[in-house]
Amino acid sequence: MPGLLWTGIGLWFLHTLGTSLAAQWGTFRFDLFCFAGALATFGIAFLVGPVSGQWLATALFLAFAAEFPEYEVLLLILPVKVKYLGGLSGAFMIYSFITGDLGERGAIAIAVADLLVFCGGTLRDRLRGASRSVARSRSSQVDTGFGPVPRKTKVCAKCGRSSADDPSLEFRVCDCQEKCGGKLTEYCIDHARNH
Numbered sequence: 500m501p502g503l504l505w506t507g508i509g510l511w512f513l514h515t516l517g518t519s520l521a522a523q524w525g526t527f528r529f530d531l532f533c534f535a536g537a538l539a540t541f542g543i544a545f546l547v548g549p550v551s552g553q554w555l556a557t558a559l560f561l562a563f564a565a566e567f568p569e570y571e572v573l574l575l576i577l578p579v580k581v582k583y584l585g586g587l588s589g590a591f592m593i594y595s596f597i598t599g600d601l602g603e604r605g606a607i608a609i610a611v612a613d614l615l616v617f618c619g620g621t622l623r624d625r626l627r628g629a630s631r632s633v634a635r636s637r638s639s640q641v642d643t644g645f646g647p648v649p650r651k652t653k654v655c656a657k658c659g660r661s662s663a664d665d666p667s668l669e670f671r672v673c674d675c676q677e678k679c680g681g682k683l684t685e686y687c688i689d690h691a692r693n694h
Contacts, residue, residue, distance in 0.1 A: 513556060516563040523566050528617065532562070536613040543605040550602040554610035557592055561585050562618045565625060655687035 521529040536555045544550045563570075564585025571578040596607045615622075653662040653670045662668055671691035673679050 513559065516559055520559070520563055520566060524617075532613060532617045533559075535616075536609060539609040539613065540606055543602070543609055547602045547605055550606040552606075554592065554603075554606045555613070557588050558610035558614040560588055561592075561614055564588075565618050565621045568625070653685050655690055656684045657686055657690040660687050 517529070520532075524532075533555075536558060537552070540550060540552060540555055564581045568580065568582035568585070570581045572581060572584070573579075592607055592611070596604055599607070655661070655670070660668060662670065669688040670685050671688065672683050672685055673691065674681055674683050
C-alpha cells in the first residue's frame with residue numbers, strides 16, 4: 500500500500516511539472532520533448548538491452564527546475580526551492596553515469612541530450628545572468644535589480660512635510676502656470692488644491 504501511495508504522489512508531481520512546462524513551452528514543444536526522449540530511449544534499449552525511463556523523468560524535472568527555479572515544494576513541512584532539488588538530481592545523475600552500466604549511461608546521455616536540446620538556451624541564459632549579477636555585486640555595490648526598488652522621498656513644496664515623516668501622506672503633482680511656473684511641483688494632499 501505505501502508503494503501505491505508514493506506512486507500516486509510521484510504521478511501527481513509529474514503531472515504538475517508537465518502541465519507547467521506545457522503552459523510555458525506550448526504543447527507541441529513539450530510533446531516533442533517527451534516523444535523524442537522516449538524514442539531515443541527505446542533506441543538505446545534496442546542497442547544495449549533494457550534501460551530505465553527514470554532518467555527521462557529526471558530530465559523533465561531538471562527542465563522544470565530550469566524554467567521555474569524559484570518554485571517551492573514542501574518536503575514534509577520544509578519549503579525547498581526546485582532549483583536546489585534540481586541540483587541534487589543533476590548530481591545524482593552524474594554519479595549514476597559514472598557508476599552505471601552501459602545501458603544506464605546511454606539512458607542518461609539521452610536524457611541530458613534531450614534536456615540540452617529543449618532547455619539549453621534557458622540554462623545558458625540563467626547561468627549568464629547569475630554570473631553577471633555575481634560579478635556586478637563583487638565589483639561594486641551596484642543595484643543588481645533584485646529586491647525592492649527604494650522609493651523616492653516626496654516633499655511638499657508648501658509645508659515641507661515628507662513621505663519619510665508620514666508614509667500614508669498622499670501627494671499630488673502640479674504644473675500650473677500661475678504658481679508653479681509650469682514646473683512639476685509636489686504638494687501634500689492638504690496643499691494640492693490651494694497652493
